Amino acid sequence: MKKLLKLFLLIVLLCCGCEDRIDQPLSSVETGSIVVEAHFTNENKNQLVKLTKPYLEQNGSVVPVSGATVVVVEGADTFYPLVETPAGSGEYFTSNMIAVFGRVYTLVIRHQGGEFVAQARSVPVEPLSPLTYENAGNDQYRLMLNESGSESNYIEYELSWADTPVCNPGTNCLGLVTYYDLKNVDVQDLFKPDKKDFLFPVGTRVIRRKYSVAPEYRDFLRSVLSETEWRGGIFDIQRANASGNVSGALGFFAVSSVQIDTTFIVDKP
Structure with a gap:
């Protein structure tokens, strides 16, 4: 069935699709934004939030975002402050915690006057x-x-x-x-x-x-x-860029x- 679907889509797209090539110069601008990688689970462990700066060029080097204040809020009143470990790495860890099904988790990041917020829950x-x-x-x-x-x-x-x-x-x-x-x-x-x-x-x-x-x-x-x-x-x-769920930043916070x-x-x- 999947092979037939592939063949059908290929025929339709070859008949109807077309592309125009547009060559435009690329430029990089420092925006002050950050990239967030955070995936919490129901495993009892130190959950990780990784912060980096966006690439200014293809195949650029990863530049960590250090010195941020990072907190995860479970529900309305349970707070988990994260600690950057090791210092300067851009990797922030909670104490041991389990991301529980049915709870809403709010990630709050503050860095150099900016605030970045995301919410997620698991299924x-x-x-x-x-x-x-x-x-x-x-x-x-x-x-x-x-x-x-x-x-x-x-x-x-x-x-x-x-x-x-x-x-x-x-x-x-x-x-x-x-x-x-x-x-x-x-x-x-x-x-x-x-x-x-x-x-x-x-x-x-x-x-x-x-x-x-x-x-x-x-x-x-x-x-x-x-x-x-x-x-x-x-x-x-x-x-x-992939569309994320962190306000004012790139990347995604998932549970x-x-x-x-x-x-x-x-x-x-």
């Missing part, structure tokens, strides 16, 4: 389906990544074969694979570039984290993916519920 996460993988030959295996459940989500697969005999000293025996299942039909997603298979041996430990995605967070992820993983296919969009499990890869035909 429930559906259970993880059993991990599926297949034999790729030569004693290697690959993940079988499939849609799951009925609600938007994404799953991170953290892989390590550091404790297996095939991991040679001094080599990187780790991997991270993310599969986005946003329950949407995007031409860019349907025709995104193919990725090289990520292969791993027997004995690999796979830790999965399935994150719930609220509607506004889904829209933000779609914007980011259209500029990153989905880019380079048949259909691309005009480059632009998710998470399901976690661990599986060890065993030999299979």
